Amino acid sequence: MMHVEQLSERLRFIALNTPRNTTVADIGTDHAQLPVALALDGLIKKSSSKRCKWWTIPKCTSKCEQSSVNRTD
Template sequence: MDAHHLSQRLQLVAKYVPARAFLADIGSDHAYLPVNLALNQRIKRAIAGEIVS
């Protein structure tokens, strides 16, 4: 899996993101979802956050 090839779970989540959305992906896990959506021009902007302790 990478930003060009999402898992089935992230593909399902991506279907719920409205076109031209501003997206916040908290617990982003490498930002695969927001990067994929941006590469495919599905979102306007994204913030991806991850906390590693």
């Protein structure tokens, strides 16, 4: 799974400017890459990811499951 240093330049910039130990809302998520990386690196308490396109939901779910990040609906 991807950690912060492996994110794209755009997502890494956001990650490095995200307040630590907070709850993050990732609206329009890129397949949950940002919240998963933040969680894996222990930088946030929890997150909520929302995607407007319904067909990307399985990919987000898969990323969370592969990374052992707890997922709730």
